Amino acid sequence: MNKRGWRLPQLDATNGVWPALAVALVVGGSLVALDGGSLFSESSTISLLQRAAGLGIVAVGQTIAILAGSLDLSVAYVISLTSLVAAETMAGSDGMVLPAIGAVLLVSAAIGLLNGLLITKLRINAFIATLGVGLLIKGYLEQGYAGPAGSVPTSFQHLGYDRVGPIPLSFLLFAAVAAAVWFTLRSTRYGHHLIATGGDLDVARLSGVRTDLVLIRTHVICSLCAGIAGLYLASRLGAGAPRVGAEGGYDLESIAAVVLGGTVLAGGRGGVAGTVGGVLLLAVIDAVFNQLEVDSFFKQMVRGVVIVAAVAVYALRLRRTSDQRKAAVA
Amino acid sequence: MQPDSDQPLLRMRGVGKAFFGVRVLDDVDLDLHPGQVHALVGENGAGKSTLMKIASGVYQPDAGTLELSGKPVTLPDPRAAQAAGIGIIHQEFNLLPERTVAENVFLGREPLRRGLVDRRAMQARTAELLAGIGESAIAPQAKVGRLSVAQQQVVEIVKALALDARVLIMDEPTASLADHEVELLYALVRRLQARGIGILYVSHRLTEVFDLSGRITVLKDGRRVTTLATAEATADTLVRHMVGRELSHYYPDRAAPGSAGAAVLTLSAAGNGRLRPVDLELRSGEVLGVGGLQGSGRSALARAVFGIDGFRTGQLLLDGVAMRVRSPRQAVRAGIAYVTEDRKGEGLALSQSVLDNALLAQRAVTPRWFARNARATTVRELLDAVEVHAAGTEQEIRYLSGGNQQKVILARWLAMKPRVLLFDEPTRGIDVGAKAAIHDLIRRLAADGAAVLMISSELPELIGMSDRIVVMRDGAIAGELPAGSSEEAVMGLATGAATNTEVTA
Numbered sequence: 105m106n107k108r109g110w111r112l113p114q115l116d117a118t119n120g121v122w123p124a125l126a127v128a129l130v131v132g133g134s135l136v137a138l139d140g141g142s143l144f145s146e147s148s149t150i151s152l153l154q155r156a157a158g159l160g161i162v163a164v165g166q167t168i169a170i171l172a173g174s175l176d177l178s179v180a181y182v183i184s185l186t187s188l189v190a191a192e193t194m195a196g197s198d199g200m201v202l203p204a205i206g207a208v209l210l211v212s213a214a215i216g217l218l219n220g221l222l223i224t225k226l227r228i229n230a231f232i233a234t235l236g237v238g239l240l241i242k243g244y245l246e247q248g249y250a251g252p253a254g255s256v257p258t259s260f261q262h263l264g265y266d267r268v269g270p271i272p273l274s275f276l277l278f279a280a281v282a283a284a285v286w287f288t289l290r291s292t293r294y295g296h297h298l299i300a301t302g303g304d305l306d307v308a309r310l311s312g313v314r315t316d317l318v319l320i321r322t323h324v325i326c327s328l329c330a331g332i333a334g335l336y337l338a339s340r341l342g343a344g345a346p347r348v349g350a351e352g353g354y355d356l357e358s359i360a361a362v363v364l365g366g367t368v369l370a371g372g373r374g375g376v377a378g379t380v381g382g383v384l385l386l387a388v389i390d391a392v393f394n395q396l397e398v399d400s401f402f403k404q405m406v407r408g409v410v411i412v413a414a415v416a417v418y419a420l421r422l423r424r425t426s427d428q429r430k431a432a433v434a
Numbered sequence: 435m436q437p438d439s440d441q442p443l444l445r446m447r448g449v450g451k452a453f454f455g456v457r458v459l460d461d462v463d464l465d466l467h468p469g470q471v472h473a474l475v476g477e478n479g480a481g482k483s484t485l486m487k488i489a490s491g492v493y494q495p496d497a498g499t500l501e502l503s504g505k506p507v508t509l510p511d512p513r514a515a516q517a518a519g520i521g522i523i524h525q526e527f528n529l530l531p532e533r534t535v536a537e538n539v540f541l542g543r544e545p546l547r548r549g550l551v552d553r554r555a556m557q558a559r560t561a562e563l564l565a566g567i568g569e570s571a572i573a574p575q576a577k578v579g580r581l582s583v584a585q586q587q588v589v590e591i592v593k594a595l596a597l598d599a600r601v602l603i604m605d606e607p608t609a610s611l612a613d614h615e616v617e618l619l620y621a622l623v624r625r626l627q628a629r630g631i632g633i634l635y636v637s638h639r640l641t642e643v644f645d646l647s648g649r650i651t652v653l654k655d656g657r658r659v660t661t662l663a664t665a666e667a668t669a670d671t672l673v674r675h676m677v678g679r680e681l682s683h684y685y686p687d688r689a690a691p692g693s694a695g696a697a698v699l700t701l702s703a704a705g706n707g708r709l710r711p712v713d714l715e716l717r718s719g720e721v722l723g724v725g726g727l728q729g730s731g732r733s734a735l736a737r738a739v740f741g742i743d744g745f746r747t748g749q750l751l752l753d754g755v756a757m758r759v760r761s762p763r764q765a766v767r768a769g770i771a772y773v774t775e776d777r778k779g780e781g782l783a784l785s786q787s788v789l790d791n792a793l794l795a796q797r798a799v800t801p802r803w804f805a806r807n808a809r810a811t812t813v814r815e816l817l818d819a820v821e822v823h824a825a826g827t828e829q830e831i832r833y834l835s836g837g838n839q840q841k842v843i844l845a846r847w848l849a850m851k852p853r854v855l856l857f858d859e860p861t862r863g864i865d866v867g868a869k870a871a872i873h874d875l876i877r878r879l880a881a882d883g884a885a886v887l888m889i890s891s892e893l894p895e896l897i898g899m900s901d902r903i904v905v906m907r908d909g910a911i912a913g914e915l916p917a918g919s920s921e922e923a924v925m926g927l928a929t930g931a932a933t934n935t936e937v938t939a
Binding site for chain 2: 295
């Protein structure tokens with residue numbers, strides 16, 4: 105019954121990002137080579153992977169929020185806040201690294217809990233609830249900080265700068281976070297319930313899934329991911345930065361990476377693997393433009409085009425398959 | 435054979451329910467025995483769905499008792515009903531299309547092994563359950579969205595069985611099935627019956643009730659009219675119990691022979707991707723019935739005329755003038771109206787008011803703001819004329835019965851004074867009383883000079899209403915039949931058993 109054989113995986117929205125990544129690597133690589141540089145030199149690979157790591161960790165969290173049919177717009181401010189919490193708690197002392205990590209996780213979990221409670225108990229639309237919480241944090245940051253604050257001991261900067269061979273430690277952290285979330289989705293009840301909740305809230309609820317709990321947990325995990333990204337950025341910058349999240353555009357970029365990875369904004373369909381592809385794709389495009397020293401305005405335009413084109417292709421495919429299905433029935 | 439053991443699986447006694455002081459269910463008794471298919475029939479609003487919801491724990495009864503295998507039970511919520519062994523198969527499936535069959539069946543109760551979901555056990559048990567009801571063709575690891583509607587229904591049933599359901603409530607189970615899938619459902623129902631499961635079967639389609647059930651309970655206005663053995667019932671008596679009217683009085687008189695006027699809509703060799711070249715003439719004053727199996731191109735024809743998926747080849751003439759209808763907007767402006775098959779999906783803005791829905795076409799096509807009060811008045815009159823029963827024109831349309839929703843859609847098109855009306859399954863999912871009202875309206879429209887094309891899968895309706903019948907097969911017209919042809923003649927053409935263009939009844 106359970107025949108196992110090799111066949112080409114069917115191309116659909118959830119894995120369409122990989123061929124796109126391959127194309128970006130080939131085309132981008134050739135363009136950079138024509139320009140006399142190399143996209144695959146050690147230094148550019150390292151900076152590419154480092155860039156991917158920060159966004160990637162946030163995007164993995166965003167993936168599960170979107171998969172669950174929700175969304176988190178507060179991540180950018182959580183990153184800024186947690187970078188400050190980390191740097192100020194550490195205050196340059198080695199002994200405070202662990203307490204600082206604990207504090208960051210606690211603060212980000214609390215924000216996630218708040219997001220989750222607003223969405224499930226007060227029934228506020230996720231878009232509005234997380235935007236509101238984000239603005240709240242933003243207000244606090246603007247009130248309290250004019251510029252970078254706190255400082256991170258050298259021991260903690262290993263996270264931002266060390267490498268294993270050509271691979272930065274931070275990228276391994278991203279890979280670990282992604283793998284953990286992937287495994288959670290695949291093999292835990294919570295993971296199954298999360299996808300069900302995003303797929304159809306009523307179906308999940310009528311099947312006995314405690315959807316409120318699922319959504320709250322999901323938002324806590326999403327915020328924790330943002331907190332981890334905040335730790336990484338604090339380690340990179342050596343201090344806490346009140347605008348690092350918003351200036352990095354982590355809120356919308358993370359959503360873009362998730363969507364590029366084929367996760368449907370409505371929820372219930374997609375996964376972490378696609379998001380990893382989406383993050384890498386964005387990082388490659390960035391790297392190519394940096395190497396070519398293209399105007400940043402043009403860079404933004406190309407990113408916009410790529411994202412819209414990807415979603416259009418997915419939507420087209422989706423419509424085609426549903427048309428085929430309809431035709432088969434009608 | 436219906437083994438009626440003494441102990442009913444489900445026994446409801448004196449069940450009553452009122453909403454906001456309105457009594458919707460009053461003193462209803464019902465016994466469901468193991469291995470029995472018990473049909474529940476009645477008009478919309480008769481209380482069927484309230485009774486179903488009480489049996490499945492969605493509503494709490496105000497009066498009366500429920501017993502399961504002789505033990506009194508209360509069902510505070512749907513989960514309690516599930517746990518007690520009562521499963522319900524809704525018209526709209528409660529499945530996740532993006533997940534596998536096994537994941538759907540065990541949603542909320544995934545088997546664990548060392549704290550993790552045991553996929554292998556989940557798939558093995560799903561396969562067992564599927565094999566147990568003779569449906570091993572469905573793979574547990576297949577995505578539900580890739581299955582046919584009939585197969586999805588099987589998954590829904592398996593999901594209920596996985597909870598050891600002994601009582602299965604099926605709400606209009608054939609509503610979303612294609613014709614050939616209905617037979618498969620019949621076979622499945624009989625296998626479930628043989629396993630001793632009691633089935634409460636709710637359906638508008640009397641054919642199914644007679645084919646499947648052993649007993650029938652008729653509800654009317656929230657009360658039980660009668661419960662009788664199916665063997666002793668006839669369609670006439672059932673309908674009389676439901677509405678107090680004989681079956682033969684169903685359909686309004688046809689147009690007098692030869693009274694049809696000039697051709698309003700003419701198709702000559704008109705075709706597109708789904709239609710082979712079609713020749714058709716639709717005259718004013720007549721109701722032209724379009725029969726055929728599901729997928730034979732009936733809806734494709736209506737959609738093409740209405741400009742949704744327009745014709746690519748051939749000609750469409752309106753009053754003898756060749757026209758290209760490229761969009762519904764153009765069609766509406768040309769005086770064509772289309773009452774779609776999928777009322778909720780394509781016909782209504784569910785969360786808008788009755789009035790908004792009735793004004794939809796006018797507002798879209800002729801946005802004359804200065805006339806809006808006058809227009810609302812006209813539409814209110816039209817709503818009265820078609821006898822819409824609603825709490826008011828500001829009521830959200832989702833709360834209306836299917837029959838009343840359909841009347842609102844009719845009012846919407848009547849306001850446009852169309853000359854060509856396309857009806858696609860105009861009475862699907864509508865109760866018997868409202869059906870008659872809609873049939874009357876359709877006939878009156880024709881009598882007032884409109885040209886009506888009516889697609890119907892219900893043969894009695896098709897034959898009872900039409901002045902002429904064309905039957906479609908494989909995207910082409912298989913033949914034409916005169917008024918009052920036999921069901922066999924229609925089916926003969928639809929299935930290809932008869933191939934003559936003219937078959938006399």
